[in-house]
Amino acid sequence: LQDSQKAAVIFSRDGVPGTFPFSLANVDTVGGPDVIVSLCWSDRQNQSGVAGMVEANGAAAAKGTHGALSPFDLHNTLVAMGPDFRRGLRSQVPSGNLDVPATILHLLGMAPAQSLDGRVLIESLRGGEDPPPSKTEVLKASTENWQQHLRLTKIGDVGYFEEGGAGPAPEPDFERK
Secondary structure, eight states, X not given: OTTSSSEXXXXXXXXXXXXXXXXXXXXOOTTOOSEEEEEOEEEEEOXXXXXXXXXXXXXXXXOOOSOSSSHHHHSOOOOOOSTTBOTTOOOOSOOOTTHHHHHHHHHHTOOOSSOOSSOOOGGGBTTOOOOOOEEEEEEEEEETTEEEEEEEEEETTEEEEEEEEESSOXXXXXXXX
């Protein structure tokens, strides 16, 4: 995989050199695969002018896809509305599907039955607070002939992938778009 032109980020169960561990992506489950690969991506536009193309065998030309660790796939829209949410808020703070259950339980005044991976999106709530401070870091894994990187932002104990790819890591002054 490290010699292919299609692999961008490789995770492995057994810590193969030049890969990231499954634990980093919370995918270390019994009976799961031994290797997970995110495909290469670019900022090219598809025929509709939407940026974010993935290099994949079998994908129709210029149609795009999802599932890469590109900012085009990872930076999506979460819409919430109702009496408990701030009106007109356009937050640039990372969030993910894993935050929805924690936020809903919080709004219902219920404690989770078990520990959740997500966080309460307090910055989106009416009368809410600012989120805890975030810290972004670039993680690298390499061998003599391979290098890959992940840009990870943490808010409290919750991590959000911002971008990942093969090759040299981008500069650390990354701005969310």
